[in-house]
Amino acid sequence: MRILFLSNEFFNIYNFRLSLLKKIEKEFTNPEISIVAKYDGYEKKININNNKNFNLDINSRSMSLINNIKALFQLNKIIRNGELDILISYTFKCNFFACLLNIFYGKKLIINITGLGEMFLSNNPLKKIFFYFYCILLQKSDRIICQNIYDKNLLLSKNIKLKKKLFLIHGSGINLDYFKFNEVDLSKKFNFLMVARIIKEKGIIEFIEAAQLFMSKFPNKANFTIIGKNYNDNFKSIFIDKIKDTKINYINNSNNIYAEIINSTCCVLPSYREGLSRFLLESLAVGRPIITSNVPGCNDLVIDNSNGYLLQNINSNELFSLFEKFSSLPHKKIIDFSSFSRKYSLKYDEKTINREILSILKSLL
Numbered sequence: 001m002r003i004l005f006l007s008n009e010f011f012n013i014y015n016f017r018l019s020l021l022k023k024i025e026k027e028f029t030n031p032e033i034s035i036v037a038k039y040d041g042y043e044k045k046i047n048i049n050n051n052k053n054f055n056l057d058i059n060s061r062s063m064s065l066i067n068n069i070k071a072l073f074q075l076n077k078i079i080r081n082g083e084l085d086i087l088i089s090y091t092f093k094c095n096f097f098a099c100l101l102n103i104f105y106g107k108k109l110i111i112n113i114t115g116l117g118e119m120f121l122s123n124n125p126l127k128k129i130f131f132y133f134y135c136i137l138l139q140k141s142d143r144i145i146c147q148n149i150y151d152k153n154l155l156l157s158k159n160i161k162l163k164k165k166l167f168l169i170h171g172s173g174i175n176l177d178y179f180k181f182n183e184v185d186l187s188k189k190f191n192f193l194m195v196a197r198i199i200k201e202k203g204i205i206e207f208i209e210a211a212q213l214f215m216s217k218f219p220n221k222a223n224f225t226i227i228g229k230n231y232n233d234n235f236k237s238i239f240i241d242k243i244k245d246t247k248i249n250y251i252n253n254s255n256n257i258y259a260e261i262i263n264s265t266c267c268v269l270p271s272y273r274e275g276l277s278r279f280l281l282e283s284l285a286v287g288r289p290i291i292t293s294n295v296p297g298c299n300d301l302v303i304d305n306s307n308g309y310l311l312q313n314i315n316s317n318e319l320f321s322l323f324e325k326f327s328s329l330p331h332k333k334i335i336d337f338s339s340f341s342r343k344y345s346l347k348y349d350e351k352t353i354n355r356e357i358l359s360i361l362k363s364l365l
Contacts, residue, residue: 001365002032004082006075006089006098008060010035010042010053016172016278017090021048023354024361036078054078060093061199061233063126072097079105086364090114096130099137108364111141113151114172115275115297135159143360147171147276150296167360170300171276173350179285181342182262186331190222192291192323193264195257195279196271198230198239203270203293208242209316210270214323215247221327225249227260261286265334266326270314274298284345289337291322307340 003024007013013021013035024031025048032050035043039055046053056078058071075097079087086108089098095111102109122128135158138144144165146152152166192211196202204226211224226243230236230252243250254260257279261267267283267290274280274297283290284301290308292298302308309322326334 001028001086002034002082002084003086003088003361004034004036004079004084006056006087006094007035007037008056008058008091008094009040010037010046011040012090013037014042014045018046019173019175019350020354020357021046021051023358025049027358034078034082034084036075058093060091061231063124068093072100076101079107086110086361088112088361092116092134096134096137099134099140102140103137109141110143110145110360110364111138113144113146113155113275115147116151116154116273132158135162138162138165141165142364143167145169145357145360148274148296148300151275169353169356169360171281171348171353172278173353174278174281174285174345174348176285176345176349179258179261179282179345181285181287184265184288184334184338186265186334189220190265190327191225191263192222192266192268193225193227193260194268194270195227195254195260196269198226198228198235199233200235200238201272202228203272203314203319204228204239205242206270206314206316206319207268208246208248210319210323211248212246213316213320214327217324218327222265222323223249225251225260225264227251227254227257229253257282258286261288264288266291266308268292268319269298270311270319271295271298272314276300281345281348284341284348287338287342289326289334289341291319291326301344303340303344307337307344 034052036054036056038058043053056074079101088110089095090112091114139161145167152168155162194207198204261283267288269277269280269292271293273295276297280290280301290302292302293314294310294312299310302310304310311319
């Protein structure tokens with residue numbers, strides 16, 4: 001079997017799909033696995049047999065016509081020159097390109113909807129046009145895997161012809177053997193942790209403003225940490241200006257998110273919309289209470305007042321109130337939240353998720 005994985009970065013393949021690649025390697029006889037994504041150093045860490053890596057010069061956030069056409073032609077050349085049985089694609093732009101090229105190649109194609117937030121929520125006319133054609137182009141796929149029921153229903157409402165192609169699988173799974181339960185250390189200063197790409201739609205500004213409010217009212221009660229890639233786009237200067245005079249700890253990148261979560265008291269994501277948040281899944285597994293938005297891809301992972309709190313309105317004042325509420329809880333309640341998170345994470349075990357994905361893959365052979 002010859003299979004091609006397509007994503008915007010090798011970082012995503014290595015961190016979120018490697019267990020699936022190894023499962024495929026084990027399940028099939030000498031599978032040939034090709035990976036197409038942007039070289040970022042993580043391509044060197046992919047340790048599977050019969051593997052070929054290809055660099056794709058793609059920028060997931062760029063709306064440049066020239067850059068996107070170059071990436072499309074580059075991908076076209078890779079697909080045209082390679083023999084493959086199944087193409088599996090992740091992320092919006094890669095999915096768009098894969099469906100567009102499949103008009104001409106007719107490959108067996110599995111599309112993974114890892115989130116519709118940025119394109120669906122945007123008021124940018126060009127992005128709205130892209131999203132409209134995206135919903136039409138998805139017809140050129142054989143299977144569409146959604147990570148939450150809201151995305152599945154949204155796509156169905158946009159294109160009824162997708163009905164038989166749509167499947168619901170809860171995320172890409174979490175390695176519960178690696179992300180082990182770790183008790184919350186309540187003997188030290190609270191640490192509210194947010195891990196996310198530095199883009200507006202993740203609720204970055206709301207987090208910064210709420211943290212500032214909290215630290216001004218309770219100067220010595222908590223630390224606040226943001227970890228995430230800072231993109232070279234219009235939001236970068238807004239973010240830098242907003243955080244520069246604060247006491248918030250900002251880390252551009254961490255190679256050990258597990259250790260960062262262990263060091264936290266509560267994990268926070270005031271996102272506008274997700275597929276199924278990887279950061280929150282990892283936080284669940286480690287046993288961390290969570291504060292997140294009551295939106296698709298976030299509210300799936302929190303039972304309000306059982307393992308955290310849901311932000312009903314995404315604004316800094318309400319988020320500040322939840323910081324204050326959480327920091328006033330008795331230690332026993334925080335420990336109860338922590339235990340519930342770990343138990344709730346069991347349904348997202350990557351072993352179960354990978355079996356479900358493999359079943360879909362086998363249905364196309």
